[in-house]
Amino acid sequence: MCSKQRALHNSEGFFVTIEGIEGAGKSTLASSLQKHLASEGFDVVVTAEPGGDPVAEKIRDILLDRTNIISVRAELLLFESARAQHVEMVILPALRRGCIVISDRFADSSLAYQGWARGQNVEEIRMLNDYATCGLRPNLTLLLDLPPQEGLARQQKVDRMSAENIAFHEAVRNGYLELAKCEPDRFVVIDATMESDEVLKMAIDAIEERVRQVKS
Secondary structure, eight states, X not given: OHHHHHHHHHHSSEEEEEEEXXXXXXXXXXXXXXXXXXXXXXXXXXXXXXXXXXXXXXXXXXXXXXXXXXXXXXXXXXXXXXXXXXXXXXXXXXXXXXOEEEEESOHHHHIIIIIIITXXXXXXXXXXXXXXXXXXXXXXXXXXEOOHHHHHHHXXXXXXXXXXXXXXXXXXXXXXXXXXXXOTTTEEEEETTSOHHHHHHHHHXXXXXXXXXXXX
């Protein structure tokens, strides 16, 4: 079943992920992209991790509840469980329909947060990501980059992850930048300190370029 799903996502739909530290503006960008792309006639599905599906949303509640004390390994596996549900129930069906799917966070988040920031083995996380997603990979990843102090200052709600200390969030940012450096063909790094309309323009340009490449 996984091999069939892997082939399907390459031939139908277009998968965009938005990554970045807390407060980078991921959900705002996802919403703006949906409006723009829908106005251009595209069928767009916007979703987010952890969540996007009723079961995954329940896992999200556990993960982000500040009263919960969760071990590092359990945290990683909970994120992967939510991701597996999200992919099978939301993302793959939308890609099969030929939609543009925009996900606020995806597998790179586990590499940055649980790998670089929590110190878990990155290669093991890659294997877990591959299992949870059946090998699904984004066509394009938009990385919204900004200093953690600025991102955290933008936060209106503090959850279990955003409540971590500044060193943790610096490590997350560094992890994302390393991932982008290793996969320049997939990642587009956008300066998230810019005005939102400038961020949106860069994101639209990146998506339109990649869509042309896929369709050609």
